[in-house]
Amino acid sequence: xxxxxxxRRARTRRRRSRAFxxxxxxxxxxxxxxxxxxxxxxxxxxxxVTRVSVDPDAAINxxxxxxxxxxxxxxxxxxxxxxHVSPAADVTVDTSGRSxxxxxxxxxxxxxxxTVTITDVRGLGGGASTTLTKTFTTPPLETFxxxxxxxxxxxxxxxxxxxxxxxxxSDPQIEDFRATASxxxxxxxxxxxxxxxxxxxxxxxxxxxxxxxxxxxISNLQSADRGNLIGxxxxxxxxxxxxxxxxxxxxxxxxxxGDDAAPTEIVRTGGESRVDDWRFVPGTDTLLMxxxxxxxxxxxxxxxxxxxTAPVAxxxxxxxxxxxxxxxxxxxxxxxxxxxxDLATAQEVPLPATDPALGQVNTVTPLADGTTLRALAIxxxxxxxxxxxxxxxxxxxxxxxxxxxPADTLIETCVSPSGRxxxxxxxxxxxxxxxxGHLLPLPQTVQxxxxxxxxxxxxxxxxxxxxxxxxxxxxxxRG
Numbered sequence: 518x519x520x521x522x523x524x525r526r527a528r529t530r531r532r533r534s535r536a537f538x539x540x541x542x543x544x545x546x547x548x549x550x551x552x553x554x555x556x557x558x559x560x561x562x563x564x565x566v567t568r569v570s571v572d573p574d575a576a577i578n579x580x581x582x583x584x585x586x587x588x589x590x591x592x593x594x595x596x597x598x599x600x601h602v603s604p605a606a607d608v609t610v611d612t613s614g615r616s617x618x619x620x621x622x623x624x625x626x627x628x629x630x631x632t633v634t635i636t637d638v639r640g641l642g643g644g645a646s647t648t649l650t651k652t653f654t655t656p657p658l659e660t661f662x663x664x665x666x667x668x669x670x671x672x673x674x675x676x677x678x679x680x681x682x683x684x685x686x687s688d689p690q691i692e693d694f695r696a697t698a699s700x701x702x703x704x705x706x707x708x709x710x711x712x713x714x715x716x717x718x719x720x721x722x723x724x725x726x727x728x729x730x731x732x733x734x735i736s737n738l739q740s741a742d743r744g745n746l747i748g749x750x751x752x753x754x755x756x757x758x759x760x761x762x763x764x765x766x767x768x769x770x771x772x773x774x775g776d777d778a779a780p781t782e783i784v785r786t787g788g789e790s791r792v793d794d795w796r797f798v799p800g801t802d803t804l805l806m807x808x809x810x811x812x813x814x815x816x817x818x819x820x821x822x823x824x825x826t827a828p829v830a831x832x833x834x835x836x837x838x839x840x841x842x843x844x845x846x847x848x849x850x851x852x853x854x855x856x857x858x859d860l861a862t863a864q865e866v867p868l869p870a871t872d873p874a875l876g877q878v879n880t881v882t883p884l885a886d887g888t889t890l891r892a893l894a895i896x897x898x899x900x901x902x903x904x905x906x907x908x909x910x911x912x913x914x915x916x917x918x919x920x921x922x923p924a925d926t927l928i929e930t931c932v933s934p935s936g937r938x939x940x941x942x943x944x945x946x947x948x949x950x951x952x953x954g955h956l957l958p959l960p961q962t963v964q965x966x967x968x969x970x971x972x973x974x975x976x977x978x979x980x981x982x983x984x985x986x987x988x989x990x991x992x993x994x995r996g
Contacts (some may be wrong), residue, residue, distance in 0.1 A: 563647035564588035564615075564640050573655045576625045578934055579698060579742060580800065580843050584619045584633055586649050590640035591615055601634045617649070623843040623885055624934040627658035627677075658933070661685070661696050662965065664984040665953055672701065672721070677938075677967060679980045685721030692957050695740040695747065696988035700771055702727075702747050704738050706956055711754060714738075716771055730767055730780050734956060739992055741797045742842065742934075745771040748783075748804065750792050764791045766806065768818055783818050785828055794837045796991065798845060798860055805847060805860065807837050813849060815860060831858060839991070841883040842934060848883045855881050869913035879904070882930045882939075887911055890918075890939060890970065892927055906930065906941060908970055918976045919968050924948070928963065931990035932970075938979065940987045941966045942994055957993060959985060 568587040576582035594612045600619060602608060607622035619633055635649040662673050662682070670691035675682040686694075686703060692712070694703040696719065703715045712735040714727040729735065733753040740747045748768040753761040767780040784790050789810040796805045804816045815829040838848040838855065845860040848868065855878070858865040868881065868889065876893035883889050893915070894904045901923055907915035919941050921927045926947040931940045944950050944960035952958040965987050967979040985994060 563645035564590040564592060564638055564649075565647065566649055567615075569651045571651065571653055573625075573653050575698075576621060577627045577655045577658060578624060580621070580623050580934070581743065582621050582624070584621075584651060584653075585616055586618075586635070586651070587616045588638070588649070589615070590642075592617055593639045593641050593643075595635060595638060599636050599638070601636070603632045603634075604629065606631070623936065625655050626935050626937050627655050630654045661694070661701070661986075661988040662982055662984040663691060663694060663986040665691070665955070665959070665961075672703065673984065674719075675982065677979050679982050685719075686715075686717055686724075688715075690955065692955055693736075693738045693993045694986060694988075695738055697740045697745045697747070697771065698743075700745060702738065702740065702771065704735055704749070706734075710734070710956075712956075714749070716777070725777075727769065727771075727777055728779060730762070730765075730782070733762075736764075736957070737792075737795065737993060739795070739797055741802060742799050742991075744802075746797075746802055747771060748795070748797065750795070751780075764793070764809070766790070766792045766795055766804070768802075768804070781818060783816055785812070785814055785816065787828075788812060788814070796837055796840050796847070798847075799840060799842050803860075805831075805837065805840070807834055807849075811835070813837075829863070831860075831863060838881045839883050841885045842932070842936070843885040844883075846883055846887075848881050848889065857883065869909070869911060871907070871909055871913050871915050875905070875907070875915055876903070879927070880930060882932060884908075884932060884970075885936050890930055890932070891915070892921075892930065906939070908975070916975065918970050919966065919978075926960075928959070929985075929990065929994040931987055933989045937969065937971050937974075938967050938989075939970045940989060941968065942985050942987075959994060 566586055566588055571584040591614050592612050595610050595617045597610050600608055600610055609620045611618045632652045637646045638649055639646045657676055659674055659676055662675055664671050669687055669689050671684050671687045672694055673682040674685050688705045690706045692704040692706055694701055701717045705713045711732055715724050716727055717724045730751050731753055733751055735749040735751050738749045750764045750766055752763050755761045756763055766783040769780040770778055789808040791809040792806055793809055794807040806814045806816055811833040813831040813834040817826045835850040840847040847858050847860055848855055855868045856865045876895040879892040879894050881889050881891050889909050890906055891909050892906050895902045904921040904927055905917045906919040907917050909915045924946050926944045928944055929942040943964050950960040950962050953961050963985045965982045969975055969977045
């Protein structure tokens with residue numbers, strides 16, 4: 518090959534390399550210009566929403582549901598005063614990267630259109646602000662109810678119209694049940710009088726039996742308002758013999774695939790551990806125990822990562838009236854009368870008295886806004902002349918929302934997760950309404966009256982349902 522030909526080919530390769538390099542530089546420069554232009558446009562327009570996520574069904578059933586906006590830019594911190602919710606709802610706000618999350622402090626109202634608006638949202642680097650808006654509608658509320666009958670007992674799923682009840686689980690003798698976010702936990706009794714604890718999904722399918730601490734009976738079945746933690750008190754079948762266990766408190770997490778853990782005994786170190794009553798503290802795994810010696814104690818149970826912490830003594834009490842959902846305030850009965858205790862600080866205040874003309878207080882149910890539901894009975898000697906349930910404010914002013922006929926008996930009051938409704942369990946014609954033969958005995962005929970207790974609807978009855986143990990209830994009825 519000649520030297521001239523080699524030289525020509527070398528020149529050609531250099532020309533092509535210079536041409537490619539020039540073209541590459543031009544493309545990079547163009548892309549940079551486009552990128553800068555796009556960025557400039559984005560900054561000029563402000564952050565734009567690319568995705569919004571919210572679960573309306575979860576939002577009506579449990580506190581802590583979230584609505585998350587994801588945008589085109591990393592965001593400057595959003596403060597609570599930029600967030601507006603209609604109808605009003607308490608929220609907390611967190612900003613992370615391109616997303617801002619709105620957490621609802623309490624469950625939302627059912628069958629309601631909500632609009633969440635965040636104003637003056639800016640990118641981390643400044644630029645124009647924008648307003649983010651999302652409107653969504655929560656679904657109608659569904660709940661579960663237990664009906665007992667001469668040929669067996671059945672748990673129904675129903676709406677608040679009462680005409681669409683669907684049976685989901687039946688057994689010859691159901692004592693009690695609780696509904697968690699993903700399960701039904703059902704306490705049954707066999708022919709020998711021994712308890713069994715059955716777990717199903719919320720459609721009543723996939724039944725499996727949980728391991729109990731032994732052979733015996735369980736009572737006061739409860740579930741935490743987050744996760745799938747349940748608790749109950751257990752008594753050995755051999756009660757009365759040496760070493761038999763009585764009314765001891767156990768908790769157990771329910772596994773999603775049947776890999777349920779063994780029950781854990783909750784021990785009050787240095788004192789009586791037999792439990793007369795107890796509650797889960799809302800939003801936590803902490804327990805409030807009232808033991809046989811009258812001691813009121815706050816206990817945090819052990820976990821896989823931590824041992825049980827030292828109990829917190831809260832003095833003596835006669836009874837636990839309840840803990841308001843979405844709060845740390847419990848109402849208990851002291852010998853001197855009912856008091857409200859903030860479990861976060863251990864500070865307590867007596868409840869304001871109502872007008873004596875309204876009657877004596879039979880029951881108190883705390884609400885998340887600081888008010889209470891109180892059943893007030895007017896007596897003539899030992900005869901009940903009237904019973905009304907009232908919303909009572911911080912000054913003791915009472916607003917009646919439900920009236921119980923003199924011949925009927927109010928057994929239990931339960932408040933829906935959102936605080937929109939109360940369910941009043943009533944035994945009609947109590948004198949001629951005999952009790953059944955269950956371990957947890959109740960009158961053979963009971964009705965659950967669902968009544969609005971919030972907003973402009975306060976005092977309006979929504980529906981009357983046959984049965985009891987509506988799944989809003991945090992504890993079983995005490996007939």
